[in-house]
Amino acid sequence: MEIFLLYFLFINIILFILAGYDKYLARxxxxxxxxxxxxxxxxxxxxxxxxxxxxxxxxxxxxTSFIVKFTLLFLIQLALIYLYSTSKT
Known part of the structure; x- marks a missing residue:
């Protein structure tokens, strides 16, 4: 479980930095x-x-297109988490 949490921490930090860098490049x-x-x-x-x-x-x-795609991916992730959590019972 600890490795799983470290993975999510790492991927979120990397993506945060990349998105910030992309904003810098855009400017x-x-x-x-x-x-x-x-x-x-x-x-x-x-x-x-x-x-x-x-x-x-x-x-x-x-x-708008970015927001829609972001939201769709987020909803898919929520659905997968829900399905995973309900299948364990």
């Missing part, structure tokens, strides 16, 4: 981190890191 007009990379990291457990970065840096918060 400088440089080549950006692909959205698919951000979504992949969200899908493998970085939802909290990405959400925190979005709120703190105001990153991608006005881009």
């Amino acid at each position: 400088k007009g440089k080549r950006r981190i692909p959205e698919n990379t951000l979504f992949f990291l969200e899908a493998i457990g970085g939802t909290i890191g990405l959400l925190t970065a979005m709120l703190l840096f105001r990153h991608k918060t006005s881009k």
